[in-house]
Amino acid sequence: MSVLGPDQSIISSHISSRRNSLRPLDENISDNEDIVGQMQQGASNILVAVRCRPLTKKEREIDSTNLIQIIEERVVILMDPQFKYGDKGSRAKEKQYAFDFAFDENSLQKEIFDKTTKFLIDGILNGFNATVFAYGATGAGKTYTMLGEADSPGMMLMTFVELFTKVEELTLERAYKVKLSYLEIYNEVVKDLIHPTSSVLDIREDPVKGIVVAGLAEMIATTPDEVIECIQLGNMRRTCEPTEANQTSSRSHAVLQITVEYKDKAAGTQSEIIVGKLSLIDLAGSERASHTKNRGIRLIEGANINKSLLALGNCINALCEATERGGKVYIPYRDSKLTRLLKDSLGGNCRTVMIACISPYSGSFFDTSNTLKYANRAKNIKTNLHRNVVNVSYHIAKYTAIIAQLRQEVSELRKQLKSRTPNPTVFNNEKFQIELNTHFQEEAKIRKKIYECQQTKEELGFMLFEKQAEMNQAKSKNGEENAGFKALNREVERLKKAIEEQNQINGNYEEMLKGLEHKRDDIKQEWIRKGVPEPYLSSLQLMMQQQILAMNSIDAQRDKNHEQVILKQKDLYIELLKSQLRLRDNVIEIQNEVFKESKVEVKPGLKKIYSQIQSLEEINSSSIVSFPELHGNSRSTNHRSKAKTYKTDHFLPPIIHIPANKTPASVTPSRIPRINSKRYLSTEQKSEPPKSSNVNLLHPKAKRLIQNDAKFKERSRTNSGYFDESDSEKSTAKQMPSMVKVSDRSQKGHYAGQKVKDEKHLVKKRIKPTEIKYGISIRGIETFV
Numbered sequence: 074m075s076v077l078g079p080d081q082s083i084i085s086s087h088i089s090s091r092r093n094s095l096r097p098l099d100e101n102i103s104d105n106e107d108i109v110g111q112m113q114q115g116a117s118n119i120l121v122a123v124r125c126r127p128l129t130k131k132e133r134e135i136d137s138t139n140l141i142q143i144i145e146e147r148v149v150i151l152m153d154p155q156f157k158y159g160d161k162g163s164r165a166k167e168k169q170y171a172f173d174f175a176f177d178e179n180s181l182q183k184e185i186f187d188k189t190t191k192f193l194i195d196g197i198l199n200g201f202n203a204t205v206f207a208y209g210a211t212g213a214g215k216t217y218t219m220l221g222e223a224d225s226p227g228m229m230l231m232t233f234v235e236l237f238t239k240v241e242e243l244t245l246e247r248a249y250k251v252k253l254s255y256l257e258i259y260n261e262v263v264k265d266l267i268h269p270t271s272s273v274l275d276i277r278e279d280p281v282k283g284i285v286v287a288g289l290a291e292m293i294a295t296t297p298d299e300v301i302e303c304i305q306l307g308n309m310r311r312t313c314e315p316t317e318a319n320q321t322s323s324r325s326h327a328v329l330q331i332t333v334e335y336k337d338k339a340a341g342t343q344s345e346i347i348v349g350k351l352s353l354i355d356l357a358g359s360e361r362a363s364h365t366k367n368r369g370i371r372l373i374e375g376a377n378i379n380k381s382l383l384a385l386g387n388c389i390n391a392l393c394e395a396t397e398r399g400g401k402v403y404i405p406y407r408d409s410k411l412t413r414l415l416k417d418s419l420g421g422n423c424r425t426v427m428i429a430c431i432s433p434y435s436g437s438f439f440d441t442s443n444t445l446k447y448a449n450r451a452k453n454i455k456t457n458l459h460r461n462v463v464n465v466s467y468h469i470a471k472y473t474a475i476i477a478q479l480r481q482e483v484s485e486l487r488k489q490l491k492s493r494t495p496n497p498t499v500f501n502n503e504k505f506q507i508e509l510n511t512h513f514q515e516e517a518k519i520r521k522k523i524y525e526c527q528q529t530k531e532e533l534g535f536m537l538f539e540k541q542a543e544m545n546q547a548k549s550k551n552g553e554e555n556a557g558f559k560a561l562n563r564e565v566e567r568l569k570k571a572i573e574e575q576n577q578i579n580g581n582y583e584e585m586l587k588g589l590e591h592k593r594d595d596i597k598q599e600w601i602r603k604g605v606p607e608p609y610l611s612s613l614q615l616m617m618q619q620q621i622l623a624m625n626s627i628d629a630q631r632d633k634n635h636e637q638v639i640l641k642q643k644d645l646y647i648e649l650l651k652s653q654l655r656l657r658d659n660v661i662e663i664q665n666e667v668f669k670e671s672k673v674e675v676k677p678g679l680k681k682i683y684s685q686i687q688s689l690e691e692i693n694s695s696s697i698v699s700f701p702e703l704h705g706n707s708r709s710t711n712h713r714s715k716a717k718t719y720k721t722d723h724f725l726p727p728i729i730h731i732p733a734n735k736t737p738a739s740v741t742p743s744r745i746p747r748i749n750s751k752r753y754l755s756t757e758q759k760s761e762p763p764k765s766s767n768v769n770l771l772h773p774k775a776k777r778l779i780q781n782d783a784k785f786k787e788r789s790r791t792n793s794g795y796f797d798e799s800d801s802e803k804s805t806a807k808q809m810p811s812m813v814k815v816s817d818r819s820q821k822g823h824y825a826g827q828k829v830k831d832e833k834h835l836v837k838k839r840i841k842p843t844e845i846k847y848g849i850s851i852r853g854i855e856t857f858v
C-alpha cells in the first residue's frame with residue numbers, strides 16, 4: 074500500500090476519478106505472466122519497470138510532499154510540485170506513464186526480483202542472454218535495488234541463490250559451469266573488481282561471444298556463498314563517495330556478469346554447448362552539477378557519469394527511432410564505455426530489464442521526470458534475441474570464417490597502405506612534425522656554433538704560434554727582453570686566454586648538444602605516449618632518421634674541414650723537414666769530398682750504417698712517388714738523386730729535428746709562419762756562440778757548397794718563411810764543428826764517437842719516433858736514431 078503525503082485524501086480522490094481515463098495499456102499484456110510469456114516467446118525483449126523509493130528522513134523534514142502515485146502496479150503519475158492538488162489546472166501539469174511494472178515505496182526486494190528478474194534465470198540456463206540494469210538519478214535507489222542492504226539483499230544476490238537452486242535441480246541431466254566477473258567503469262576506465270590490475274581493460278566485440286571485456290578475470294562459482302563473498306569484496310573496491318545528494322553515492326557503473334555454460338551429460342564430445350549470460354548492472358546516477366554542489370574530482374566524476382548516461386539516452390532514442398522507422402539508424406554505442414558494454418543488452422541478442430529508480434521528493438522533480446521519460450522511451454526498443462547454441466564444429470567453423478574475414482581485411486589494409494603515401498597533415502601530425510623540425514633546427518644551430526668555435530680556435534692557435542715565433546726572434550736578436558718583446562709577450566698571453574675562453578665556450582656547446590641528442594629519445598616516447606597511430610608513427614620515425622643523417626653530415630663536414638687543416642699543417646712540416654734534409658745532403662756531399670781529398674780511411678761501422686741508410690732510401694722511394702705533391706718538385710728530385718749518390722764510404726748523420734709537438738694549432742699555406750729554429754735547440758747549443766772560425770778550417774769546396782746552400786736557404790726562406798738567414802747560418806755553423814771534430818777524430822780513428830755524440834744531441838731535443846712519422850725520408854732517420 075502506498076504511503077502518501079499529507080494531501081493523501083485529495084490525491085486518492087484525484088487518482089480514482091482518473092483511473093478510467095488512463096490511456097489503455099498494451100493490450101497484449103494482461104498480467105505479469107503475460108509479460109514474461111511475451112518475452113520468453115521473443116515478442117518483446119525489453120521489460121521496463123519503475124521503482125519509487127520512500128522519502129528519506131532528511132527529505133521529509135524539508136518537504137514531505139510525495140510527487141509520485143503508482144496505480145495498479147503499472148501506471149506512474151508524476152505531479153508538478155508547483156501546483157497543489159485540486160488547484161485549477163494542476164491535472165494538466167501531471168505526467169502519466171505506463172510501464173510493464175511500477176513499484177511503489179513499500180514494495181519489497183523479493184517482489185521486485187520475482188517480477189523482473191527471476192524469470193530471466195530460466196532463459197540463462199537455456200542459452201539466452203539477459204541484462205538487468207538500474208537507471209536513475211543519484212540517490213534514487215539503484216544500488217539499493219541491485220545490491221540491497223544487509224537485511225534486504227538486492228537483485229544480484231537473489232539471482233545467484235535462484236540460479237544455484239535451479240542448477241542443482243538440473244544437475245542430473247546437465248553439466249553446468251557458472252562463471253562470474255565483476256567490473257566497474259569509473260571515469261571511462263574499465264576496472265576489474267575481483268582481480269584488480271593496473272592495466273586498462275578494453276571492451277571488444279567478438280563475433281561469437283558478442284561484447285567481451287578483454288583481460289577481465291572470470292571466477293568459477295560453485296556455491297552462492299562464494300559468489301556473495303566475491304561480490305562483497307568487489308563492492309569494497311568499488312568507487313563510492315559521499316556527495317551532497319547521497320551519502321553512499323556510487324561514482325562508477327558496476328557490472329556483475331554471470332555466464333552459465335551447460336552440456337547434456339548424455340551427449341558425446343560433439344554435443345552442443347549452451348551458453349547464457351546475465352548482466353546485472355548498477356549504474357551511477359545522473360546528477361545536475363548545480364544541484365549536487367560537487368567540486369573537484371567529484372565534479373569530474375559527475376561529468377563522466379552524465380556523459381555516459383547521455384550516451385545511453387542517445388542510444389535508447391536511436392534504437393526507438395530504428396524500431397519506429399523500421400529502417401537502419403546509426404546507434405552511437407561507441408560514444409561511451411557504458412553503451413559499448415550495453416550494446417548487446419540494448420539492441421542485440423539479449424532480454425533486457427530496465428528498472429528505473431525514482432524519488433518522490435519534490436526537490437528531485439526534474440530528475441524523476443527525466444528518468445520516467447527515458448524509461449518510457451526504452452519500452453519501444455526491440456532487441457534481436459536468439460539462443461546461444463554453440464557446438465564444437467560450429468565453433469570451429471565460425472572461427473575459421475572469422476579468421477578468413479580478418480585475413481582479407483588485413484590484406485586490404487596492406488594494399489591501401491602500399492598505395493597511399495601517408496598524409497602527415499591528417500591526424501594533426503603537423504604538430505609533431507613542427508616539434509621535430511624545431512628540435513633539429515636547434516641541434517643544427519648548436520652544431521654551427523661548435524664549428525665556428527673550432528675555426529676561431531684554429532685561427533687563434535695560428536696567431537699564437539706566429540706571435541710566439543716573433544717573440545723568440547725578438548729576444549734572440551737583441552739578446553734581452555726589450556719593449557717589442559714585452560708587447561709580443563702580452564699579445565701571446567692575450568691569445569692564450571682567448572683560446573682558453575673558446576675552449577670553455579666550445580665545452581658548453583658540446584654539453585648542450587649532448588642534452589639535445591638525449592632529447593631525441595624523449596620525443597619518440599612522447600609520440601607513443603600520445604598514441605600517434607600507424608602509419609603516422611612510422612612516418613615521424615623516418616623523418617627523425619633523415620634529420621639525424623643530416624646532423625651526421627654536418628658533423629662529417631666539420632671533421633673533414635678540420636682534417637684538411639691538420640693535413641696542411643703536416644704538409645708544411647714535411648716541407649720544413651725536407652729543407653733540413655737538403656742541408657744534410659749538402660753537408661754530406663762536402664764532407665765526402667773533403668774525406669776523399671784528405672784520403673781519410675772510413676771505419677767499417679760507418680760503412681755499415683751508410684748501407685742501412687741507403688737500403689731504407691730505396692724502400693721509401695716508392696712512398697715518395699705516392700706523394701707527388703710533397704716530393705714532385707725539382708728540388709725533391711735532386712734530393713733523391715743526391716741521396717743515391719751517397720755511394721761513398723763517408724757519412725755524417727743528420728742533426729736537425731723539429732719536434733712534432735711544436736705543431737701550430739692552425740697553419741694555412743697562405744700564412745706560413747716564420748719560426749726560429751733556435752728554440753728547438755738544446756740549452757747547451759743555444760748558449761754556444763757560432764764558431765765561424767771553424768768554417769775557415771774547411772776545404773774550399775766545402776766552403777763553396779755551404780755558400781751555395783746559403784743561397785738555397787734564402788730561397789727556402791722566401792718560399793716558406795721557415796728560416797731566416799741567421800738561423801741558417803747558425804744551424805750550419807753548428808754542424809760544422811761536429812764535422813770538423815769527426816774529421817779530427819777520424820784521423821785518430823774515433824768515428825764511432827760521432828754517432829754517440831749525435832744520439833745524445835737528439836735525445837736532448839726530445840725526439841720521439843712518433844714525432845717524425847710524416848716525412849718519408851725521416852723514417853729512415855728514425856730507424857737510424
Ligand SMILES: Nc1ncnc2c1ncn2[C@@H]1O[C@H](COP(=O)(O)OP(=O)(O)OP(=O)(O)O)[C@@H](O)[C@H]1O
Nearest residue numbers: 126210211212213214215216217319322323357358
Ligand atoms: N526502496 C528503498 N527503501 C528504503 N530505502 C531506500 C530505498 N531505495 C533507496 N533507499 C535509500 O536511499 C538512499 C540512496 O539510495 P542508493 O544509494 O541506492 O541510491 P543510488 O541511486 O544508488 O545513488 P547513486 O547513484 O548516487 O549511487 C540510501 O540510503 C538507501 O538506503
